[in-house]
Amino acid sequence: MLGFLARRLALAAGTVAAVVILTFTLVHLAPGTPMLGDPERTLVSPETIARQRALFGLDRPLPAQLARYARNLLTGELGESFTLHRPVARVLADALPNTLLLGGTALLLALVLGLAVGALQALRHPSLWDTALSAASLVLYSVPLFWLGLLLLLVFGQELRWLPISGMSDPTLRETLSPLGRALDVARHLVLPAATLGLVQGAAFARFQRSALIESLGAEFVRAARAKGLPERLVVLRHALRHALAPTITLAGLSIPYLLAGSVLVESVFGWPGLGRVAYDAILSRDYNVVTACALVTGILVAFGNLAADVGIAAADPRVRLEQ
Amino acid sequence: MVIATTGDADVLLPPVTTTTLGSNVADRIFCRLAELTLDLNTVDDSGFRPVLARSWEHRDSTTMVFHLDPRARWEDGAPVTAADVAFTFAVYRDPAVNAPLAPNLAAIDSVTAPDSATAVFRFRRWYPEQLYDATYHMRILPKHLLDTIPRARLASSEFGRHPVGDGPYRFVDWQAGTQITLAADSSWFLGRPHIARLAWRIIPDLQAAVSALLAGEADAMELIPSRNQLERVQDDPEIRLVPYASPFYAGIVFNLRRPPFSDREVRRAIAMVLDRGTIVQSVFGRFADVAAGATSPMQWIWSDSVRQLPLDTAAAAKALAARGWRLAQGRPVRIRAGVPLRFTLLVPTSSQVRQQAAVIVQDELRRLGVEMRIQPVEFTVMERRTVGGDFDAAFVSRTIDPSPASLLQFWGAGESNIGRYASPAFDSLAAAASRARSRAEAGPLWRRALEQLNEDAPAVFVFSPRNNAAVGLQLENVSIRPDDWLATVSEWRVRAASDRGRERAAGR
Numbered sequence: 001m002l003g004f005l006a007r008r009l010a011l012a013a014g015t016v017a018a019v020v021i022l023t024f025t026l027v028h029l030a031p032g033t034p035m036l037g038d039p040e041r042t043l044v045s046p047e048t049i050a051r052q053r054a055l056f057g058l059d060r061p062l063p064a065q066l067a068r069y070a071r072n073l074l075t076g077e078l079g080e081s082f083t084l085h086r087p088v089a090r091v092l093a094d095a096l097p098n099t100l101l102l103g104g105t106a107l108l109l110a111l112v113l114g115l116a117v118g119a120l121q122a123l124r125h126p127s128l129w130d131t132a133l134s135a136a137s138l139v140l141y142s143v144p145l146f147w148l149g150l151l152l153l154l155v156f157g158q159e160l161r162w163l164p165i166s167g168m169s170d171p172t173l174r175e176t177l178s179p180l181g182r183a184l185d186v187a188r189h190l191v192l193p194a195a196t197l198g199l200v201q202g203a204a205f206a207r208f209q210r211s212a213l214i215e216s217l218g219a220e221f222v223r224a225a226r227a228k229g230l231p232e233r234l235v236v237l238r239h240a241l242r243h244a245l246a247p248t249i250t251l252a253g254l255s256i257p258y259l260l261a262g263s264v265l266v267e268s269v270f271g272w273p274g275l276g277r278v279a280y281d282a283i284l285s286r287d288y289n290v291v292t293a294c295a296l297v298t299g300i301l302v303a304f305g306n307l308a309a310d311v312g313i314a315a316a317d318p319r320v321r322l323e324q
Numbered sequence: 325m326v327i328a329t330t331g332d333a334d335v336l337l338p339p340v341t342t343t344t345l346g347s348n349v350a351d352r353i354f355c356r357l358a359e360l361t362l363d364l365n366t367v368d369d370s371g372f373r374p375v376l377a378r379s380w381e382h383r384d385s386t387t388m389v390f391h392l393d394p395r396a397r398w399e400d401g402a403p404v405t406a407a408d409v410a411f412t413f414a415v416y417r418d419p420a421v422n423a424p425l426a427p428n429l430a431a432i433d434s435v436t437a438p439d440s441a442t443a444v445f446r447f448r449r450w451y452p453e454q455l456y457d458a459t460y461h462m463r464i465l466p467k468h469l470l471d472t473i474p475r476a477r478l479a480s481s482e483f484g485r486h487p488v489g490d491g492p493y494r495f496v497d498w499q500a501g502t503q504i505t506l507a508a509d510s511s512w513f514l515g516r517p518h519i520a521r522l523a524w525r526i527i528p529d530l531q532a533a534v535s536a537l538l539a540g541e542a543d544a545m546e547l548i549p550s551r552n553q554l555e556r557v558q559d560d561p562e563i564r565l566v567p568y569a570s571p572f573y574a575g576i577v578f579n580l581r582r583p584p585f586s587d588r589e590v591r592r593a594i595a596m597v598l599d600r601g602t603i604v605q606s607v608f609g610r611f612a613d614v615a616a617g618a619t620s621p622m623q624w625i626w627s628d629s630v631r632q633l634p635l636d637t638a639a640a641a642k643a644l645a646a647r648g649w650r651l652a653q654g655r656p657v658r659i660r661a662g663v664p665l666r667f668t669l670l671v672p673t674s675s676q677v678r679q680q681a682a683v684i685v686q687d688e689l690r691r692l693g694v695e696m697r698i699q700p701v702e703f704t705v706m707e708r709r710t711v712g713g714d715f716d717a718a719f720v721s722r723t724i725d726p727s728p729a730s731l732l733q734f735w736g737a738g739e740s741n742i743g744r745y746a747s748p749a750f751d752s753l754a755a756a757a758s759r760a761r762s763r764a765e766a767g768p769l770w771r772r773a774l775e776q777l778n779e780d781a782p783a784v785f786v787f788s789p790r791n792n793a794a795v796g797l798q799l800e801n802v803s804i805r806p807d808d809w810l811a812t813v814s815e816w817r818v819r820a821a822s823d824r825g826r827e828r829a830a831g832r
Contacts, residue, residue, distance in 0.1 A: 032704030046711050046739035051422050055476070084500075085335045085479040094500045150531060158535040165536045171326055171503045171523035271527035271536075273501030281332075284674075286704045 008310070012303035016296065023295035024069060027288050028062050034082045034286040056082055058288075069292065078296075079289035081282070088293045091278060096297060098168065099274035101186075102193055102267070103259040109198030111252060114205020118248075119241060121206070122213035133206070140203035145262050149196040149269040156192060164189050166271030193270040197262050201255055205248050212244035219243070245316045253309020257302050325799065325818070326523045328533040328542035332501050335484040338463035339416050339423040345524060348546070348810055349504050352522065353489030354463035357390050357409065357443075358455070362805050362812075364624060364726040366456040367763050375514070376404055376464055376490065377443075385450035386433075388458055390443045395513035398466050399488045406437030411467035420475040428461040428725075452761050456727055464490065492517045492814040502526055508814075517814035518801075534794075537563060543796040546809050549677070549789065551609055557794045565792040568804040569621035574678060574721040575785040576669065576685065577743045581713055584665060585743075589647050591781035593640040595633045597692045598685060604787045607680045611792070615785035617774035618731055622806040624763060625728045625770040632778045640692055651693045658693040666695035667716035672703045678719045681786060710742045718742070719786075726807050728770045729758055735777060745782035 034053070053059050057068065072079060078088035117137065121130045140148075157165035164170065169185045177185055216222060217240050225235045264276035275294060282290035333346035338354050341347055357377040365371030369380075377390040396404035413435035416423045431454075433446045445458045469488055473481045487495050492514070493506035504524045508517040525542055527533040534553045536542045538560050548554045557563055578585035585591055600614045613621065616630040644650075649658040649665050658665040671682045679700060686696045696717075701709070709715045720742070724730040732754050733740050753773040760766035778785075793809055795802055798819045805811040 031708070032702055033708040034704070045424075045427055048422055048424055048426070049711075051419060055422070080480060083334055085340070085484060087480075091500070150529075153532055153535055157541075158539045161539055165539055165541050166328075166527040166532060167502050167525055168499075169502075171505060171525055172521065268528045269532050271502065271525065271529075271532065273499065273526075277501060277528060284702065284704070 005307075008307050012300075012307065015303060016299040019299040020073070020292060020296050021066070021070075024066055024288070024292045025062070027283070027286070027291045028065065030286070032286050034058060034288065052082075056080070069289075073296075078293045081287055081290050083282075083285045083287045084290075088289045091290060092275070092293055092297060095273060095275045095278045098272060099260070099263050099267070099276060102190065102197065102272055102274055103256070103263060105190055105194040106197035106201065106259060107252065107255065109194055110201035110205050110255070111248070113198065113202030114209055114248060115245075117202070117206040118209025119213055119236075121210040122217060122244075123236065125210070125214055130210075134210070137203040137206045140199055141207065143200060145196060145200055146265045146269060148200065149193070149266050152192050152196055153269060163191050165192070168272065189270075189272075193266045193272050196266050196269075197259060200262070201258065204255075205251060208247045208251055209244065212247045213240060216240040216244040242316055246313050249312040249316060250309050253305045253307075253312070256305035257298070260298055260301065325519050325521070325544060325813075325816075326525050326542045328527055328536050328545045329524050330526070330528050330530055330533055332526050333498070333504060335479055336487045336495065336498070336504075337478060337481075337484040338465070339412075339421055339425070340479040340484070342424055344546075345504070345526070347808075349506065349524065350487065350489075351463065351491075351808060352493040352506055352810065352813065353487050353491045353495055354465065355396070355489075355491045356459050356463055357392075358459040359811065360456075360460065360726060360805070360807075362803060364622065364805070364807065365763060366460075366624075366727040367452045367766055368761070369455050372455060372459065376409075377459075380455065382454070383444075386447045388445040388447070388454055390445070390458075392441045392443065393513060394441060396490055397511075397513065398469075398490050399494050399509070400469075402466070402468055403440070404464065404490050405440040405467075406443040407440065408464050408467045409443035410435045410437045411471060412462050412465045415465060415470070415475065415478070416462055418475045421478055425461045428457060431457055451758060452766070453727055453729065453758070460726070466490070493522060496521075512814075515814070518817040519813065522810075522813065537794055540796075543799060545794045547789075547791045548794060551607075551611055554611055554792060562797050563794050564797060566795055566802055566804055568791050568793060568809065569626075569806040570789050570791045571620055571622040571723050571725075571807055572721055572791075573615045573618065573620045573724070573785060573788040574681075574719065575615060575618075575783045576717050576719050577710075577783040578717050578781075579713060579715050579742075580744050580746075580782060582716060584649075584667070585716070587647060588780060589643050590649070590665075592633060592779075593643045593692070594689065594694065595778075595781040595784045596636050596640040596643075597694075598688055598784055598786075599635055600784070600786050601635075603681050603684045606684055607677050608787065608789065610790070612787045612789045615788045617778050617785050618735060618783070619728070619774060620724055620788045621790075623724065623726060623728055623730075625767060625774070627771060630771050630778070631775045633781065637692065644692070644694075649693075656690070656693065657695045664695060665693065666697065668697045668699050670706050670709060670715050670718040671698055671700050672706050672719070673700045674703050675719075675721065678721070682719055685786075711739070713742070713744070728766070729754075731770070731773060731777075732758070735782065743782050745777075745780065747776060747780055750776045750780070 057065060081088055081091055084091055117133055121133050124130050153165055156163045168189050222235060222240050225239045263274055264280045267274045267277040278290060279294035329345050331343060331345055333349055334343045335341050335346055336350045338350045341350055355375045357375060358372040359375050361371055361373055376392055376396050378393040380388060380390045383389050392404060392406060398404060415421055416426050416429055431448050433448045436444045438444060447454055466488060470483060485498060492509055492512045494509050496505040496507045498504045503526060506522045508520050510516045527536055530550060530553055534556055537545055548557060558565060578591055580586055604612050604614050616626055616628060619626050644658060648660040651658050669682055671678050682698045686698055689696045706718060710718050722734060735741055735745050736751060750773055753769055753776055757766045757769035757773055760769055793804055800817045800819050802816050803812045
């Protein structure tokens, strides 16, 4: 187990380093220039911009910039944002917890929803329920995130006014609330963005879970369990469902990039101040240091997600040996 | 009052902020010596009202003296002094700070503080907009809090995220990417603002921002740059649109370094074939005007009577033929010496309206036998290519200052003149207008300069949007100064019977 973890961590470190170098190079080679001022809003003279470029070392050759970035990175220094005038580490420290909260909640919601709906469909297969839920999950899975977010926002935020539309907290009430009140306020603001991400991902989980459980329920070991006279509840929960979890766990691990990418859209629609928005704005304004740091963090999260999925599968299915 | 906005701020320090929100917030925290009144008369002193300076006088043709209001205080209780004014000028002019507005202060030679209540500005020459330049481009900074910070680190200093000012509002909180909150300074020397709190809520998606407004989560929005979204707001009984003159104009700038636009007659022919009224009507409906020239309705020189090239397709075709650009039988594009009359128009992907307008322009030019390719590019790419001269034509937008002198920034000598237009006639008219002592004298000269630009057609000035601020009906006494929509916010009021409850929540 430890050997497996060490190998995978070494592999992950190599992958993340490659992602960082590739991102740094690509973003510098991309057409455009760091937006050190908005000339359509404030007249910033080209001379001013040239001075700013020199200040950030952007006038040096690309290999020199990369070498400097790598040196800084090894000492834990992520540089400064050109556009936000802040250390990149602080920009990420502000945004990352929000994205983890949103993505984590959405993943949890998707797992609960996907497992429950998938299991219900498999146990009722074939039936009208199964058909109806299959159709519903297919529709949800096909819906563009952006569109679903706007739809939920219009219905539950603007029309029914049940839930807040944007941000993480009420700007005027926040200071008057107790710590518990603030937590509940954040939870209320979390509902719509997490539901948007979680519903789409949950639909995918449900489809996989349904297929896997149907297959498990017809497998030899399930028939043997039934033949032993085990109650049906135990047959399903202890044998069939446990075996059928592997595809969903794998998918959950692989869904981390999807959740991070989806958070770009969802965070924009709901004004959620997370990493996705930071990365999106940084790409548009060619804020190289922030883009590269976002790639670094995303790479680490994805590597961690895959590793966690492998460990999870081994825990769910004793036939899987991590050393293999 | 909660204000919905689509972009976060970069820093809340006036010399270095380059974002709309950064300016909107910092401008409530830091004051100028004097403020323009609503009619934005930049030429003579009658267009200004005192703020930090209680009064001012022209000692001679190149010296202005400002007498500071002794009641003005920084948030920490320290008085606002002439030393702060001199320090502010030094900060703005310091190349290490790299203040975007520093070039606007080039005519000021020095600022000194003979005593704590008197600031003396010395100019390099006499000109009518001395008061405007001395007051408009700088917001006074606290020397005692900033002079220990290295100038090159000012933008990234903690002060830029937790500013201490002398304005009607004090900084409370900035949650990156979410919201910025200010509270009214109850002891502000010019009177406590009526609205207790200002909170900017950052919602990047325009449709979601408008939904927040319609759902009552926000009380106001600066402008809504989309016809569909404006119409959504217009139908809401709890919100009203407050129109105000726009500080923007947009147009197609030609690169005069390159053929065919090095030829004045080709540019004029293209300008004469574009039906800008139809373009504006199709894209904006009634929410924009055809641009009268390189100005916007915000500037006092704007006039519908500024002479423009006529819409005359026949004359345009004739002019092109006279320059050798002829349409061969059965060919859609004019050719001269084997070279087709075609060019590429850069349009930023961030502007849906300019992309829509470009398609109509393309269609109208096709009828003249001119092939225009539309190349949508990211904003940063467009910026790089236009500044570097790597373009045929670009659909650009400009936000201009209240002063007509901004004409010289974009069309006079300098790097910001991206098409490299050069005209002694224009330069001479603009220089004469800059020296005129009154609006009555300067107005005709500036308008002739605009007409010269229209005649030479270094660009086709297509539209200037009609700005509308959206404000909840609970807000009263709302007036908007076009260059800074919240300039008068300390005079806005919330109706006592308002059911939105935000003022109560804010402790009033």
